[in-house]
Amino acid sequence: MARKKNITKDKLISWYMEFVLENNHAPKSVFSFAKENNFEESDFYKFYGSFEAIEEAIFSEFFQHTLKVLHKSEDFESYDARNKLLSFYFTFFEVLTANRSYVVYALENGKKDIKKLNSLKHLRKEYTQFVEDLNIERIELKQETLEKIQNKSIKESSWVHLLITLKFWLDDTSASFEKTDIFIEKSINARFDSMDIKPLKSIIDFGKFILKEKVNFK
Known part of the structure; x- marks a missing residue:
């Protein structure tokens, strides 16, 4: 035997x-x-309690492998939040493409409601933590409750964006998934441009000045 x-x-x-x-x-x-x-x-059972646990672990492994690749680059830590996220996306989807047959199998039944897939639960936790650690510039609200709401909003919207990109990639039939690369670049740049707080900061600073100086426009 x-x-x-x-x-x-x-x-x-x-x-x-x-x-x-x-x-x-x-x-x-x-x-x-x-x-x-x-x-x-x-x-x-020393490692997993069920096949569902393995399925969660697989997507977690894709995520962890992506981080390992990123941190091999000496330049990565010097990137700003936008370029770190772009680098993550491009690398993560390269990892998914290398395992596309499995990913399609795992996600095909959830394409209509991918948010409910149990196999992505651990990935969601790891990815939203990664986004939080990017320290994306945000408005200083100086109110704990509002700060928590803002942080949660950024994390949740980032997760939804990743799911939307996953869905786009699953449907992409272009050579080397070049349309997905374009989607990633344009959508992430659009997200950061929409979150650009510099103009809003200027308005807030101006408003503070007006209040402080008690300017009367009448």
Whole structure:
């Protein structure tokens, strides 16, 4: 009898992706999955509680791999928030493209309501934290409740934007997905331009001056 394999998280992910791509469905059970890949069923549960947990982990791995690639660049840390986000998008979608067959399989049933996909839950948490860490310039409201609302709005709108881009990429049939690259550049630049607070800051500063000096326009 063949010796049972020692398994790792990476091996489980690799075997799972290979199985669903060859069979177009998830394994029927952990027992059958373990038997096919010659490891003890109990070893599976040392890493994941279910196949759904693996599916979440796969998209998390795509995200983590993207960050590893970005941080290999000495220039990345010197980028402003806009260019860091652009770099993330281009790299993240390169990673997705390298695994497009699996991503299409995983997301095809949720294309109409991709926001409800359980497999993206962990990705959402990691990505919105990444956006928060970018320290995108925002208006200093000097009121804790309003600050929290503003921060949440930026994080949530950024997540929706990523989902919209995912949907665009899934439907993109252009060579090398060049239309997705154009969509990424134009949409992110548009988002940052719409959030440009410099003109609004000038108005607020002017208003403060008017109040301070008690200027009467009558």
